[in-house]
Amino acid sequence: MNGLMKGLLASSVMALLITGCGGAPKSKKETVVFWQFFPAEQIQPVLDEFAKQNPDLDVQMEQLTWQSGLEKITAATAAGNVPDLCELGSTWFPRFASQGALADWSDSTAPLATGMVLADMARVNGKAYGLPWVVGTRALFWNKDLFAKAGLDTSKAPETWPELLEASRKINALGGGVAGYGVNAGERYVLFKKFMPYGWGNGGTLLTPDGKGSAFDSRANLEALDFLLTLGKNGRVDKQDQLDEAFMQGKLGAQISGAWLFRKIPKQAPDLRYGVALVPKPATDHGTHASFAGGELLASFAKSKNPTGAWRLAKFLASREAALLLCKANQSVQPAVVGAVADAYYQSRPNEAVMVEQLASAVPTPNHPAWLDMESAIEDEVEKALYGKETAATAITNASKRIDALAKTTEPAAR
Amino acid sequence: MTARAAKRRGRFEPATWILLSPWILALIVFVAYPFGFSFALSFYDYSPLNPAAAKFLGLANYAEALKDPLFWTALKNTLVFVFGTIPFTTSLALGLALGLKRAFKGRDFYRAGFFLPTVVSIVVISLVWKGLYAPEGPLSALAQSLGLVPPRWLLDPNTALASIMAMDVWAASGYYMVIFLAGLQAIPEELYEAAALEGASSWQRLRHITLPMLKPTFLFVLVVNSVRSLQIFTEVFVMTGGGPLHSTVTSVFYLYEQAFYKFRLGYASAIAYLLFSLTLLLAFVQVKWLKLEGPKS
Numbered sequence: 001m002n003g004l005m006k007g008l009l010a011s012s013v014m015a016l017l018i019t020g021c022g023g024a025p026k027s028k029k030e031t032v033v034f035w036q037f038f039p040a041e042q043i044q045p046v047l048d049e050f051a052k053q054n055p056d057l058d059v060q061m062e063q064l065t066w067q068s069g070l071e072k073i074t075a076a077t078a079a080g081n082v083p084d085l086c087e088l089g090s091t092w093f094p095r096f097a098s099q100g101a102l103a104d105w106s107d108s109t110a111p112l113a114t115g116m117v118l119a120d121m122a123r124v125n126g127k128a129y130g131l132p133w134v135v136g137t138r139a140l141f142w143n144k145d146l147f148a149k150a151g152l153d154t155s156k157a158p159e160t161w162p163e164l165l166e167a168s169r170k171i172n173a174l175g176g177g178v179a180g181y182g183v184n185a186g187e188r189y190v191l192f193k194k195f196m197p198y199g200w201g202n203g204g205t206l207l208t209p210d211g212k213g214s215a216f217d218s219r220a221n222l223e224a225l226d227f228l229l230t231l232g233k234n235g236r237v238d239k240q241d242q243l244d245e246a247f248m249q250g251k252l253g254a255q256i257s258g259a260w261l262f263r264k265i266p267k268q269a270p271d272l273r274y275g276v277a278l279v280p281k282p283a284t285d286h287g288t289h290a291s292f293a294g295g296e297l298l299a300s301f302a303k304s305k306n307p308t309g310a311w312r313l314a315k316f317l318a319s320r321e322a323a324l325l326l327c328k329a330n331q332s333v334q335p336a337v338v339g340a341v342a343d344a345y346y347q348s349r350p351n352e353a354v355m356v357e358q359l360a361s362a363v364p365t366p367n368h369p370a371w372l373d374m375e376s377a378i379e380d381e382v383e384k385a386l387y388g389k390e391t392a393a394t395a396i397t398n399a400s401k402r403i404d405a406l407a408k409t410t411e412p413a414a415r
Numbered sequence: 416m417t418a419r420a421a422k423r424r425g426r427f428e429p430a431t432w433i434l435l436s437p438w439i440l441a442l443i444v445f446v447a448y449p450f451g452f453s454f455a456l457s458f459y460d461y462s463p464l465n466p467a468a469a470k471f472l473g474l475a476n477y478a479e480a481l482k483d484p485l486f487w488t489a490l491k492n493t494l495v496f497v498f499g500t501i502p503f504t505t506s507l508a509l510g511l512a513l514g515l516k517r518a519f520k521g522r523d524f525y526r527a528g529f530f531l532p533t534v535v536s537i538v539v540i541s542l543v544w545k546g547l548y549a550p551e552g553p554l555s556a557l558a559q560s561l562g563l564v565p566p567r568w569l570l571d572p573n574t575a576l577a578s579i580m581a582m583d584v585w586a587a588s589g590y591y592m593v594i595f596l597a598g599l600q601a602i603p604e605e606l607y608e609a610a611a612l613e614g615a616s617s618w619q620r621l622r623h624i625t626l627p628m629l630k631p632t633f634l635f636v637l638v639v640n641s642v643r644s645l646q647i648f649t650e651v652f653v654m655t656g657g658g659p660l661h662s663t664v665t666s667v668f669y670l671y672e673q674a675f676y677k678f679r680l681g682y683a684s685a686i687a688y689l690l691f692s693l694t695l696l697l698a699f700v701q702v703k704w705l706k707l708e709g710p711k712s
Contacts, residue, residue, distance in 0.1 A: 071675050186659045
């Protein structure tokens with residue numbers, strides 16, 4: 001059982017050794033230690049470009065893995081041996097920011113705010129602790145062949161809840177292992193991102209404007225959950241990778257999924273005839289095409305050794321050109337800059353362009369220090385409703401009570 | 416042991432210390448220090464993001480754990496896992512060892528085959544089984560071809576934990592098979608020869624020679640497997656993330672979440688020490704039950 005603590009200590013010692021060695025002056029160049037999660041072949045060309053423009057800075061990039069990266073950053077923070085610049089996921093971000101681990105970038109980022117998509121993602125308690133780098137959202141993926149088979153219009157995607165429901169019903173009725181709509185379950189930190197687009201689109205919210213209480217128990221969210229449950233009855237409930245697999249095999253009519261499919265589909269299902277559309281809204285005259293917005297932020301730590309170098313690198317990475325370069329290589333994320341959709345790359349890729357368009361109405365999660373607990377609470381209760389363990393109304397009320405209790409925790413850092 | 420040999424053993428040359436020092440150092444840094452540190456942490460409110468703000472809480476973390484319904488769910492799941500897998504793993508391992516003890520053509524191939532899961536990363540095994548359990552996967556296809564409605568395996572709260580347990584029995588048996596094989600080989604052949612002369616049946620030989628002689632091996636297998644099973648984590652992390660509906664949240668998975676998603680290292684440490692106490696207790700009961708001083712190996 002002490003494997004955990006062993007691992008933590010081991011990684012902190014490793015971090016110490018690595019940063020300790022890395023800090024040794026090899027040349028007159030100033031060093032910027034940068035930790036990030038993108039594969040080296042995607043990020044390196046961007047860093048090479050930075051090196052060309054900034055010959056006085058030597059970037060020491062280290063690639064983290066999604067399996068252990070957060071642990072490593074956590075251990076490094078505990079040990080005080082932090083990198084100068086670090087990529088942080090938007091759901092982890094509020095914890096780091098609210099506990100004073102990150103450098104306050106309010107002044108430096110202020111002039112850039114107007115050109116940024118989702119600038120609020122970096123704001124905690126009115127201050128900016130980072131720079132949005134690349135962002136991602138979820139949109140509706142629909143199978144045109146199945147729509148045709150079910151006698152539906154294939155010239156346009158479903159735009160409203162009733163249209164989506166009708167399509168799911170008809171496709172689900174095709175039989176032969178084909179399901180109408182894919183609802184997520186059986187894993188964490190996914191279901192929320194597929195449920196709340198309907199909640200937000202219907203005018204639902206999570207927290208009160210001051211962030212000190214829950215606003216989740218609303219008619220709007222209840223209607224959204226009822227809708228999701230109806231979709232579930234006209235489709236299948238499964239894990240994300242299974243839903244993606246079924247979609248690529250032509251066995252799933254529609255699902256809300258992410259841009260990672262743009263890399264997978266050409267490789268695994270090059271003949272799939274599919275479309276990408278904004279998440280349907282409740283009715284033509286009501287609601288919005290909301291979706292979940294998440295992303296990666298660049299942040300420096302309060303204890304970073306080279307804050308100015310970190311800021312220079314961050315500003316470059318988040319710039320339109322650099323971010324586009326990375327996003328084109330990666331395809332799963334979009335630049336967090338206004339007007340990226342105008343780029344020739346997206347003009348020639350309509351499905352990927354929908355993702356950029358979807359970002360405009362996508363909603364980031366609240367930057368509350370207890371956010372991950374709140375997300376778990378929503379997923380717990382929504383999943384119970386999906387499995388028929390409680391009614392939609394009870395699920396919404398219970399989730400709201402739990403969120404409220406978490407929001408009222410006056411000093412979340414002490415938890 | 417002669418007196419001279421004892422004296423020779425007791426004497427530590429400086430070279431001994433020098434040669435041992437890397438190991439001792441590693442033990443202190445990676446085992447003893449974290450062991451003590453996490454014990455101290457269990458009395459604190461400690462976030463790794465802000466260590467300076469640590470607050471002494473006394474026993475509050477322990478009290479909170481005992482009142483936390485998810486802690487109990489996790490503990491229940493862990494115990495179901497331990498007591499649900501160990502009888503199967505042990506009997507399967509013993510059965511394999513007995514079957515693969517005799518010499519026959521291809522024996523080494525089978526021995527290596529059953530041992531193989533031990534040398535494969537548990538992450539790889541978990542990913543493969545996740546695919547086997549997928550609704551489009553081979554297990555569901557098999558059930559369908561037999562005219563059965565395939566269970567939802569990892570997606571059904573009633574079968575998810577059992578599915579992971581079945582995989583674990585398969586993956587773990589090979590290792591304990593090797594331990595049993597070693598135990599079997601240590602049983603003197605004369606005992607069987609004598610029994611054969613007395614006209615003992617093969618069942619009687621198993622019941623009155625093999626099983627009693629394997630007692631130390633049983634103890635070792637039970638204790639080691641209990642300690643390992645109580646720490647079940649990777650399989651859950653890879654295959655279900657604790658879901659659906661918390662049906663596969665285990666103690667170590669829960670404390671991992673508390674430590675690395677919620678940054679509550681103090682609380683996670685308290686859970687770790689509660690689990691540690693349980694592990695000690697279980698090992699103690701097993702040793703008492705088999706009435707032995709301890710494994711010889």
